[in-house]
Amino acid sequence: MKPTDIKTLITSGTIIIAVALYLIFSPDPQDKTTNEVKTPPHSQQETNETATNHISAQYAQQVTGNQLQEINYLSINDGDTFSIEMNGEKHKVRLLMVDTPEMNYDKGKPMPYAEDAKVFTENLLKNASKIELLFDVGPETDKYDRLLAYIFVDNVLLQESLLKNGFAVMRYINKPNxxxxxxxxxxxxxxxxxxxxxxxxxxxxxxxxFDEDAVR
Structure with a gap:
């Protein structure tokens, strides 16, 4: 056998061995999906809120079927009631489903945490870049002609912020609002x-x- 024939056999053998090893150890294309890590779809609760219970504006619009309306803040009465301008008209807003202690303007001393709640709400509204109002599916006003609504301050629900910080309680919950x-x-x-x-x-x-005696 000539030296050139020996060299050819060695080269061919090396290639054959390499191909064989590749075929043995390479992953089967049909098994690719079994090796991929699939991200499970978000659950309903995860879509609604983050780990910090943030209720997104997108979710609120989806479940109420209504659209956010941009408003301007004018003045405040207490932690859950304030005046706004919407579509060129002045309105008073009463936050849906939350209640803060009363300021008692006509009775004298504010209830405990009433001033704290008022200052908290006022600071958020005064310093906001964007304030938006969202109606629920029920009546849009109460017997005092106040707008009953959810208020988003820079994409964060004001009701959520008040409750999260212990400045409001859930109260006056009326279906279907x-x-x-x-x-x-x-x-x-x-x-x-x-x-x-x-x-x-x-x-x-x-x-x-609220029972003021429990605090004083």
Whole structure:
């Protein structure tokens, strides 16, 4: 056998061995999907809220079937009631499903945490880049002609912020204006468990009304 023939055999053998090893150890294209890590779809709850219970504006619009309307802040009455301008007209807004302690303008001394709630709401509204109003599926006004609405301040629901910080409680829940009741209740429970502000005083809110004697 000539030297050139030997060289050819060695080269051919090396190639054959390499091909064989590739065929043995390379992954089967049909098995590719079994090796990929699939990201499970978000659950309904994860879509509704993040781990911090943030209720997104997109979700709120989806479940109410209504659209956000941009508004301008004018003045404040207390933590859950304030005046706004919408479509060139002045309105007073009453936040849906939450209640803050009363300022008692006509009676004298504010209830405990009333001023704190007022300052909290006022600071958010005064310093906001964008404020938006969203109606629920029920009546848009109450007997005092106040707008009943959810308010988003820079994409964060004001009701959520008040409840999360223990400056408001869930109250005056009237169907069908209660679409976000379950989500807001979860937020309140966390503030209650952490004994934040209003919840730091056992019995201050008994589920129906505020009892100032429980604080003083």
């Amino acid at each position: 209660n679409t976000l009741e379950a989500e807001l209740n979860e937020i309140q429970v966390k503030a209650q468990d952490a004994k934040l502000n209003i919840w730091a005083h056992e019995g201050y809110f008994d589920g129906k009304q």
